[in-house]
Amino acid sequence: MIAEETLLDELRRPETLDKAFEVLVNTYKERLYWHIRRIVLNHDDSDDVLQNTFIKVYKNINGFKGESQLYSWMYRIATNESLTFLKKKSNKMGISDAELQDRMVSNLQADVYFDGDEIQIKLQEAIARLPEKQKLVFNMKYFQEMKYEEISGILHTSVGGLKASYHLAVKKLEAFLKED
């Protein structure tokens, strides 16, 4: 894999931008896709948000100061794009964020790109009820198996705070799954 500094350098030079951008997309597309998918749940929406994320990266790469790692910056853009997308969607439909989350989960059963069983649907219902931060931390830690240090660089939260959020999220999810 190409070193981040080299890639960044090539992204900033107009003559190498397009080639480097292709490398960037191919390196991070899957990781960013799954990050977005677990927030917006539906494949078509994830595709839109992922494309917008990369377009933002392309257009703003010269504004990236290098204060954090490139992938943290892209994850932050992907997170913001996903949350903004959901906010716009709920505003457009005239419903609350919680209502939108409920609808998104109930739509999963009819989604051709979801083949989860009963327990996996219940897990999504439980995740939908978590506060936003706990939801992000849980998905990043549990499904994407990211390190707390990496999550900390993306969400700008201390490792201690993240551990507390993850612990609380797991406790709530287990309690929800134990019901009935």
Add this chain to the structure above:
Amino acid sequence: MKKTNNKKDFKVPEGYFEGFTDKLMERIKTSNGDQKNLMLPKSDGFKVPDTYFEGLHSKIQSKLKEDETKVIPLNPWRKQLYYAAASVAIVVLLTIAVQFNQSPELTFESLANSDIEDYFEQTDLGFSTYEIAEVIPVDDLEVSDILEYQFKDENIIDYLDDDIDNIEELNLLDND
């Protein structure tokens, strides 16, 4: 320091130490497994269409090109019109800014308590009240942090005199 039990005043079941390491390792393995698996499913059931990732880069490239062609170049006379409008806007903004600058600088103290309370009510901190209560040490809190009104000793004595029939029922302990 002697490591063996030479005096033999206690006994252990035969073969206890031989199997100890295996038993311990087995237990560690099991408890790690429990902790990792929890009771949550490891996969979430999401799928992507076949070959979705292969075509992604070209899709993004064509979207970027589409964005570029959408840019409408400004005509010279239009440009001048925009410059004129921008100059007027700058003059208006500067006038307003100068007037506003005469007001004192905003500090944390100048924020109304209601604004701060509103911020906490409106912002999703990601923790419930009970969760916050779990992490805030009670020992560091004084009653005055919660209650705005400070009771004077004579008020308390008056209250006890007037409203409490039998002071023994309060079951007060002298902690001092």
